[in-house]
Amino acid sequence: SLKNTTNNVLAFFKEIKKEKLQQTKIAAFGSTRRAKVTPEKDQIIKLLVQAEPDCITIFGKTWDFHVREALRISLEENLEMIFDSIKFLKSKADKVFFDAEHFFDGYKDDPEYSMKTLQAAIDAGAYGVHLGQEDMGLADLEKIRAAGLRLGLSSHGYAEMLSADRFSPSYLALGAVFPTTLKRMRTAPQGTGRLHAYARLMRDYPLVAIGGID
Secondary structure (H helix, E strand, O other), X not given: OHHHHHXXXXXXXXXXXXXXXXXXXXEEXXXXXXXXXXXXXXXXXXXXXXXOOOEEEEEEEOOXXXXXXXXXXXXXXXXXXXXXXXXXXXXXOOOEEEEEEOHHHHHHHOHHHHHHHHHHHHHHOOOEEEEOHHHOOOOOHHHHHHOOOEEEEEEOOHHHHHHHHOOOOOEEEEEOOXXXXXXXXXXXXXXXXXXXXXXXXXXXXXXXXXXXXX
């Protein structure tokens, strides 16, 4: 149930705060507010705030097809959802990142709109923008850097990690460490052994471990 899930999430963040983490920061991951709901009343946004993490990452739709067919809202309203969510969370957390979901698909269909979603995150004061492997050759990375945002890139193995390194991101995400049932993964879980090896290899970067959720 939603109540049990909420309690489990909050219990995890309460317990992890007891650990003596020297260099590690704990991030909470969620989505933008729902349509027709203000951020302060949105259940996911409220949970992100209640967890009191070191930083927050939210994903939002950047593909016009998803906006129209999945969310069934206007393109403008989606931009407002991105802006409102980040703006609100900025008042509750030190650092808020925007995960540009399916940016590569959106850019192929409507590059102008997909860039508008990043601009909404920039205007709202996002600390950084997170992109996937497929996005690296498409996004205006210089625009992201010029806005003072940190650029994060995902990798799912050794080859992708080296590919991301070519773009000199602000940080690298490594994973998925554990299996997940939330989406179909193209690569096998990396495991903690490989994560440790990758962390040593890429030690000059700030690193993010993509946990994997069951």
